[in-house]
């Protein structure tokens with residue numbers, strides 16, 4: 540379970556897309572949210588869009604692995620899709636905030652690898668939020684003012700990547716994934732047993 544967090548506008552969504560394209564055995568966890576759909580977003584692909592009542596029902600029925608309120612809207616990770624992917628032997632990428640990461644760390648600590656993406660500068664963050672032009676100006680201002688709070692959680696993460704350049708950040712993120720896969724030694728016990736049997 541590879542968790543990627545960052546302040547809004549640091550390039551996390553773009554980097555996630557690039558990583559998913561580069562890594563065949565990695566699936567994205569599609570979150571449920573009550574926030575309004577942005578132009579260009581697709582329901583069921585970028586998010587599963589629900590109203591507040593539907594979200595509350597999912598949460599109260601225990602259908603969410605974690606959930607949090609971010610910028611006045613609710614976001615959560617549906618349990619079922621994650622279990623299915625894990626059983627199928629796939630790794631999963633989560634684009635969630637620090638609150639969700641803390642919850643996953645408590646419930647599934649051994650399976651979590653967490654990465655925090657830092658923007659190269661405050662100016663770059665503000666420019667990205669403005670040029671994204673998908674949110675109204677008051678939403679952009681709110682996200683800028685909360686960036687400092689989000690940044691304060693950087694040290695809780697296993698790895699920190701400073702997003703100077705997307706291609707370089709992608710390489711670093713793939714390096715993390717490769718090393719963590721090797722560390723988990725998946726399937727190796729049987730392989731070594733067979734090697735010994737063949738000696």
Ligand code: 5GP
Pocket residue numbers: 544545546547570571574605606607609614615616634635636637638639640
């Ligand atoms: P946005 O509205 O820009 O898509 O996302 C706002 C923030 O909510 C981002 O920091 C994103 O990582 C976080 N987020 C998205 N989905 C989830 C989720 O399922 N759980 C939690 N805890 N945070 C989420």
